[in-house]
Amino acid sequence: MTARWLAWWRHPEFRLGLREMAAVSPGLAAWGLMTGVAMVKSGMSPVEAVAMSLLVFAGSSQLAAIPLIAAGAPVWVIWATAFCVNLRFVVFSAHMRPFFMHLPLRWRLFNGYLTADLSYVMFTKRFHHPATDATGQRNQLAYLGGGSLFNWSSWQAASLLGIALTHSIPTEWGLGFAGILALLGVGCSLASTTLRRVSAGVAAMAAVAAFALPFKLNIVVAIAAAVALCLMLEQLPSVRSTPPKGGSS
Amino acid sequence: MSPMAMNLTDAWTLGVIVGLASVTLVTRCFFFLSSQPWQLPHWAQRGLQYAPIAALSAVVLPEVVMTQGQLITTWMDARVFATVAGAAYFFARKGQGQAVLGTIVTGMVVYLPLHIGLGW
Numbered sequence: 001m002t003a004r005w006l007a008w009w010r011h012p013e014f015r016l017g018l019r020e021m022a023a024v025s026p027g028l029a030a031w032g033l034m035t036g037v038a039m040v041k042s043g044m045s046p047v048e049a050v051a052m053s054l055l056v057f058a059g060s061s062q063l064a065a066i067p068l069i070a071a072g073a074p075v076w077v078i079w080a081t082a083f084c085v086n087l088r089f090v091v092f093s094a095h096m097r098p099f100f101m102h103l104p105l106r107w108r109l110f111n112g113y114l115t116a117d118l119s120y121v122m123f124t125k126r127f128h129h130p131a132t133d134a135t136g137q138r139n140q141l142a143y144l145g146g147g148s149l150f151n152w153s154s155w156q157a158a159s160l161l162g163i164a165l166t167h168s169i170p171t172e173w174g175l176g177f178a179g180i181l182a183l184l185g186v187g188c189s190l191a192s193t194t195l196r197r198v199s200a201g202v203a204a205m206a207a208v209a210a211f212a213l214p215f216k217l218n219i220v221v222a223i224a225a226a227v228a229l230c231l232m233l234e235q236l237p238s239v240r241s242t243p244p245k246g247g248s249s
Numbered sequence: 250m251s252p253m254a255m256n257l258t259d260a261w262t263l264g265v266i267v268g269l270a271s272v273t274l275v276t277r278c279f280f281f282l283s284s285q286p287w288q289l290p291h292w293a294q295r296g297l298q299y300a301p302i303a304a305l306s307a308v309v310l311p312e313v314v315m316t317q318g319q320l321i322t323t324w325m326d327a328r329v330f331a332t333v334a335g336a337a338y339f340f341a342r343k344g345q346g347q348a349v350l351g352t353i354v355t356g357m358v359v360y361l362p363l364h365i366g367l368g369w
Contacts, residue, residue: 023350024350024353027353045258048258048263051263052266055266055269055270056266056270056273057273060308061273075264079268079269079272082269082273086272088304089273089276089279090276091297091300092277093281095300096280096281097280100281108282109278109282112274112281113273113274113277115277117304121305124298125301173365174327177357177364180308180309181357182349183308183309184309184335184339184352184356186305187302188336188340189348190302190305196298196299199299199302199303200302200305202303203304203306203307204306204309204310206307207306207307207308208314208315211318219304219307222303222307223300223304223307226300227297227299227300227303231296231299234295
């Protein structure tokens with residue numbers, strides 16, 4: 001068993017996944033830190049905050065649920081809110097399905113649970129098509145695993161630190177903004193084709209325009225609008241998308 | 250939770266947290282929970298390549314140009330300058346090397362003095 005884990009650890013793609021995630025994690029860590037602070041400031045006990053960080057492992061749905069828990073909202077409202085905030089993960093899971101279907105259910109659940117925003121984005125940036133042979137599948141899982149491990153560890157370390165240091169970190173400093181800058185940097189690195197830039201622009205404007213929707217549904221509406229428009233534009237001969245650069249299958 | 254019960258652990262909250270963890274698991278695994286053979290239509294598979302960047306920018310822009318659900322009406326906002334500076338750094342480096350890390354650092358170097366110093 002240990003030997004199997006060690007083999008993953010030594011896999012070059014695993015190391016690459018770790019390294020590439022390390023470059024984006026400082027911003028993510030600042031965000032995790034502020035999420036830890038927000039949990040305790042809302043009135044959660046340290047035990048609850050630690051349990052939430054370790055189990056829920058989803059910053060945006062945690063931030064959405066925190067005020068609802070503090071207000072004693074009905075349980076189904078809290079869960080429904082988290083589900084809607086997480087709807088983008090449902091879209092991601094459709095994308096990841098062909099990459100995972102060669103695995104038994106328990107490993108699909110393991111990998112799926114750990115595939116947060118950045119793991120997904122970095123993975124789909126590197127791999128555009130599911131591998132068809134065992135070596136290729138192993139490479140893909142190793143890359144994903146390295147990224148997910150680093151992402152999970154840095155998020156949890158930062159979040160637990162935030163819980164411990166709640167009263168010495170002033171929220172007015174706005175350190176959490178580093179998380180947005182991390183997402184900005186990753187977004188820029190995806191802007192490799194004209195249509196993807198169109199997708200970014202349309203989604204950004206739609207998310208602002210639809211901001212009044214409850215449950216952060218503006219994000220789902222924005223993704224749907226951007227994808228639909230890009231699919232239509234693809235049909236125009238003048239905007240035939242060039243294959244994205246810098247990835248392998 | 251009433252103010253009297255502040256910062257005490259209670260079973261209701263722990264139950265809510267376990268439910269939230271299940272929501273994370275179900276949404277992240279939604280389309281591969283079942284082992285039934287099934288394929289996304291071809292157009293949807295093509296469309297998915299536009300989803301990651303759409304999701305990121307849909308999360309980012311409202312966090313930069315909105316406050317309390319309203320579009321900001323002033324240009325004196327540290328977030329706007331930090332975002333422009335971060336993106337400018339990324340494209341100046343053409344995304345090479347540690348460009349994402351540089352985006353974060355550049356953005357925060359612009360953000361913190363404006364935000365803490367000038368209160369923007």
